[in-house]
Amino acid sequence: MPDPSRPIRTAAVIPAAGRGVRLGPGAPKALRTLGGTPMLVHAVRAMAASRAVSLVVVVAPPDGAPEVRALLDEHSFGRAELLVVPGGETRQESVRRGLDALPDDVDVVLVHDAARPLVPVDTVDAVIAAVRSGAPAVVPALPLADTVKRVEPRPKGEAEPVTGTPERALLRAVQTPQGFDRETLLKAHDTVVEGEGATDDAGLVERLGAPVVVVPGHEEAFKVTRPLDLVLAEAVLARRRATDGYV
Ligand SMILES: Nc1ccn([C@@H]2O[C@H](COP(=O)(O)OP(=O)(O)OP(=O)(O)O)[C@@H](O)[C@H]2O)c(=O)n1
Ligand SMILES: C[C@](O)(CO)[C@H](O)COP(=O)(O)O
Numbered sequence: 159m160p161d162p163s164r165p166i167r168t169a170a171v172i173p174a175a176g177r178g179v180r181l182g183p184g185a186p187k188a189l190r191t192l193g194g195t196p197m198l199v200h201a202v203r204a205m206a207a208s209r210a211v212s213l214v215v216v217v218a219p220p221d222g223a224p225e226v227r228a229l230l231d232e233h234s235f236g237r238a239e240l241l242v243v244p245g246g247e248t249r250q251e252s253v254r255r256g257l258d259a260l261p262d263d264v265d266v267v268l269v270h271d272a273a274r275p276l277v278p279v280d281t282v283d284a285v286i287a288a289v290r291s292g293a294p295a296v297v298p299a300l301p302l303a304d305t306v307k308r309v310e311p312r313p314k315g316e317a318e319p320v321t322g323t324p325e326r327a328l329l330r331a332v333q334t335p336q337g338f339d340r341e342t343l344l345k346a347h348d349t350v351v352e353g354e355g356a357t358d359d360a361g362l363v364e365r366l367g368a369p370v371v372v373v374p375g376h377e378e379a380f381k382v383t384r385p386l387d388l389v390l391a392e393a394v395l396a397r398r399r400a401t402d403g404y405v
Pocket of ligand 1: 274
């Protein structure tokens with residue numbers, strides 16, 4: 159239990175150890191540039207922009223932590239402290255390594271994909287506020303624009319039979335940062351075995367049976383996954399630079 163006599167401390171863990179296979183050949187995805195600046199730098203700035211975040215833990219490619227540290231040292235992130243640790247083979251493993259680096263006095267943890275470099279600070283703050291108000295796990299999410307079908311997977315090239323159509327109004331596409339009460343997130347990572355199908359941290363918490371709530375996400379918090387996402391991210395960034403003085 160946090161000591162009630164001291165202020166709540168919030169840290170962000172940024173898994174950035176992925177290769178970015180779906181983006182195509184090149185440097186690890188987090189180090190590819192957006193408007194001339196590495197995506198990871200945008201993502202760290204997005205977390206540090208929140209006045210509540212006092213520590214950012216970056217999880218670097220397994221053999222790239224010193225290079226990532228040197229790269230981040232070339233930039234300024236305001237008053238947030240920065241740690242860099244090496245990541246693992248999977249996103250879950252990388253997040254776990256970031257959690258292991260957190261000091262004892264951190265109470266609230268955000269987990270934010272380096273691949274979502276343009277999340278607005280209002281979304282970050284809304285997630286933090288919901289956790290600080292008592293929700294153990296909070297995810298930003300948006301309604302879906304497409305209809306979704308469940309299918310019976312078949313080898314590539316074969317048509318897949320449709321087995322159902324979930325009611326779209328009940329579905330949400332979830333983003334990051336996802337926010338957690340630190341104890342809940344640690345318990346989820348300690349309890350849920352890798353490969354049990356959770357593709358996000360909130361999914362691990364759900365498996366504990368703990369409540370997870372949704373707050374409104376933002377269209378600009380999209381994940382840079384495929385080449386077209388980079389085109390969109392460049393356009394959003396150019397508009398921000400032209401209109402908001404964003405760096
Ligand atoms: N072993 C891994 C795999 C992923 N990630 C991070 O998890 C986030 C979300 O993952 P995704 O967008 O799927 O990135 P990649 O795994 O790099 O993408 P791909 O599957 O196309 O290789 C990214 O910030 C990525 O760097 C990580 O830290 N460690
Ligand atoms: C965590 C996440 O960004 C939430 O939408 C997503 O699940 C990451 O998925 P990926 O498998 O790493 O692309």
